[in-house]
Amino acid sequence: MKLILLRIIPLSIFLISAYRWGDWKRWQRYYPTMLFFGFGDLIYIAVFHDKVLWEFPTNFLVPSLDELLLIFGIFFPTTLLFLSHYPKRVYFQIIYIVMWVAIYMFIEAVDLITGIIVYSNGWSIWWSLLHNTVQFPLIALHYRKPLLTWIIALIFLAIIMNIFNVPFMVVKHPNSMQNINLLIDRS
Numbered sequence: 001m002k003l004i005l006l007r008i009i010p011l012s013i014f015l016i017s018a019y020r021w022g023d024w025k026r027w028q029r030y031y032p033t034m035l036f037f038g039f040g041d042l043i044y045i046a047v048f049h050d051k052v053l054w055e056f057p058t059n060f061l062v063p064s065l066d067e068l069l070l071i072f073g074i075f076f077p078t079t080l081l082f083l084s085h086y087p088k089r090v091y092f093q094i095i096y097i098v099m100w101v102a103i104y105m106f107i108e109a110v111d112l113i114t115g116i117i118v119y120s121n122g123w124s125i126w127w128s129l130l131h132n133t134v135q136f137p138l139i140a141l142h143y144r145k146p147l148l149t150w151i152i153a154l155i156f157l158a159i160i161m162n163i164f165n166v167p168f169m170v171v172k173h174p175n176s177m178q179n180i181n182l183l184i185d186r187s
Helices: 002-021 024-047 063-084 090-114 125-144 146-163 174-186
Strands: none
Touching (some): 090 125
């Protein structure tokens, strides 16, 4: 029950905050960036399926529904709130991004302490800090320059895949061809 409440509380805060302070008159302008944020999570699930870096062991939703809950209940409202109040001056943009990184890191620290999130394969809270520090500027950039943002995000993905030894290509075992040849020769 405790885990359910700890998942529902931030979700409720983000949804209520987005409802209250989000720029709903211009939500359609933010929609492509909302999708970008959501697709980022889906890309993580697809690419790191066999070697997860973090996961949310849940006791009330299956993992795929839990991910959709995160996308629709946290990531989409985050994007709406983040872009609705994004400052124009660079100095304030930096402060604003640091504030959002701090919010996400606070939530992740609570999740880590309570066991809502579990790291594996070398991931740590420091990697999450780097991820969030890259993520929020990318959200801001995507709003203005989506193609450039996708290129940067895919480069970042390739770097993370390389660091955590996630293969880019299927590597066939040399003996697998011998096994196939043996099967052909016997028939």
